[in-house]
Amino acid sequence: MVTSVRRTAGEAGVRAALARVADPEIPAISVVDLGVIGAVEVDGRRVRVELLPTFVGCPAIGVMQQRIGEQLRSEGLADEVEVPVVFDPPWTSERISPAGREQLRRSGFAPPAASSPGADVGQLDELAVLPVAECPYCGSRATTMEIPFGPTLCRAIYHCTSCRQPFEQFKRV
Amino acid sequence: MTAEVTLDAPARAAEAELLMSVADDEFVIGFWDSEWTGIAPMLEEDVATSSIAQDELGHAKALYELLAELTDDDADRIAFGRDADAFRHAALLNHARVDWAFSVARRWLYETADAVRLAALSSSSHEPLALLAGKMRREETYHRLHADTWFRRLSDGAPEGRERLATAFECLWADAQEIFAPLEREETLVGAKILSQPMRELHATWSSQVRPMLEPLAEGLTPAEPSPDGRRRRTDDFRWLHGEFTMVARSEEDATW
Numbered sequence: 001m002v003t004s005v006r007r008t009a010g011e012a013g014v015r016a017a018l019a020r021v022a023d024p025e026i027p028a029i030s031v032v033d034l035g036v037i038g039a040v041e042v043d044g045r046r047v048r049v050e051l052l053p054t055f056v057g058c059p060a061i062g063v064m065q066q067r068i069g070e071q072l073r074s075e076g077l078a079d080e081v082e083v084p085v086v087f088d089p090p091w092t093s094e095r096i097s098p099a100g101r102e103q104l105r106r107s108g109f110a111p112p113a114a115s116s117p118g119a120d121v122g123q124l125d126e127l128a129v130l131p132v133a134e135c136p137y138c139g140s141r142a143t144t145m146e147i148p149f150g151p152t153l154c155r156a157i158y159h160c161t162s163c164r165q166p167f168e169q170f171k172r173v
Numbered sequence: 174m175t176a177e178v179t180l181d182a183p184a185r186a187a188e189a190e191l192l193m194s195v196a197d198d199e200f201v202i203g204f205w206d207s208e209w210t211g212i213a214p215m216l217e218e219d220v221a222t223s224s225i226a227q228d229e230l231g232h233a234k235a236l237y238e239l240l241a242e243l244t245d246d247d248a249d250r251i252a253f254g255r256d257a258d259a260f261r262h263a264a265l266l267n268h269a270r271v272d273w274a275f276s277v278a279r280r281w282l283y284e285t286a287d288a289v290r291l292a293a294l295s296s297s298s299h300e301p302l303a304l305l306a307g308k309m310r311r312e313e314t315y316h317r318l319h320a321d322t323w324f325r326r327l328s329d330g331a332p333e334g335r336e337r338l339a340t341a342f343e344c345l346w347a348d349a350q351e352i353f354a355p356l357e358r359e360e361t362l363v364g365a366k367i368l369s370q371p372m373r374e375l376h377a378t379w380s381s382q383v384r385p386m387l388e389p390l391a392e393g394l395t396p397a398e399p400s401p402d403g404r405r406r407r408t409d410d411f412r413w414l415h416g417e418f419t420m421v422a423r424s425e426e427d428a429t430w
Binding site: 055056057058059086087088090091092146147148149150151153157171173 | 217220221223224225227228229230231232234235300304305307308309311312314315318319
């Protein structure tokens with residue numbers, strides 16, 4: 001018999017619950033695999049989850065904050081959830097997990113170009129945004145960037161010259 | 174990340190002035206560029222200009238929030254509740270969008286100057302500002318590439334585009350200097366290392382970068398300096414834009430958004 005219905009979530013429990021929160025704009029990937037979850041602090045029934053936005057002006061920030069709160073409350077892990085937006089550390093596309101890159105690919109998005117070994121990701125220089133993408137449909141690297149801007153701030157539009165499909169890439173930033 | 178812990182009152186007032194100048198620049202250029210949504214020269218440009226405008230408005234929002242935290246104010250009130258004369262953007266952003274070449278010229282001048290300014294802000298002693306500027310700087314890389322691409326396309330292309338671009342630069346050159354107009358409390362900012370270098374030094378850096386690129390294109394772009402009222406002059410063009418972007422907020426002044 002359970003003596004207390006009010007349990008305290010550990011940080012691991014909170015992170016596991018957050019892995020069930022989908023990104024509002026690309027639902028195939030969770031906010032954890034997207035790398036937008038920073039520090040997590042658990043203080044009894046109060047949980048503080050730092051949100052590192054992909055872009056400063058991302059209009060999905062409010063929806064993410066709301067869904068994170070709802071998820072933790074509905075799983076009974078917290079009564080009060082605070083989700084501040086922080087830029088420390090800044091989100092970079094290096095924060096997308098290997099599983100997240102695969103989830104992006106499976107849903108038709110090329111993951112951001114991976115940095116070359118030893119590259120300085122502290123600064124996004126112009127070399128870093130050179131158009132390199134692998135077609136998520138046929139795997140060809142014979143692709144051209146149509147435009148480095150797309151339907152959301154974090155996406156660029158490409159065309160595959162092998163299978164002739166247009167596709168989007170999650171931008172390197 | 175709380176803004177008030179490390180700053181005394183004079184430093185706070187000085188940073189508020191700085192934040193308002195940068196935020197107003199981003200806010201106003203964001204709204205001018207959003208005027209191209211639906212009517213840019215081609216579909217890809219429609220998407221690009223709208224995306225860049227959205228980025229700039231997002232940067233303005235984050236800066237206004239930092240400002241609101243410092244001054245115990247409300248970001249929406251600062252953005253939408255001020256009279257046109259209370260805005261502190263640089264005179265460069267007083268002009269309407271005119272034609273595509275004009276908007277390209279303005280964006281190129283703005284992005285090159287913003288890059289110099291963001292580099293300085295990302296080493297600010299005030300950590301919340303330094304972190305935000307560092308993040309903005311990564312995004313602005315895309316804006317600068319976009320502006321450079323159009324600068325090259327128009328300046329190396331057909332005579333008409335080149336002439337329109339040159340005319341735009343001649344019209345905007347003096348007002349572009351005002352991005353580096355001295356701030357009233359600049360001494361405090363530099364003293365507290367909230368701003369790593371005085372505006373006149375940032376201006377010299379920018380000027381030495383852009384003049385060699387503009388000289389082959391437009392004659393008569395002589396070295397120019399920012400003026401003390403460079404962020405206080407307002408125009409009818411801006412008053413019109415201000416009327417547009419405050420229209421919804423004014424329609425229901427007590428509404429909660």
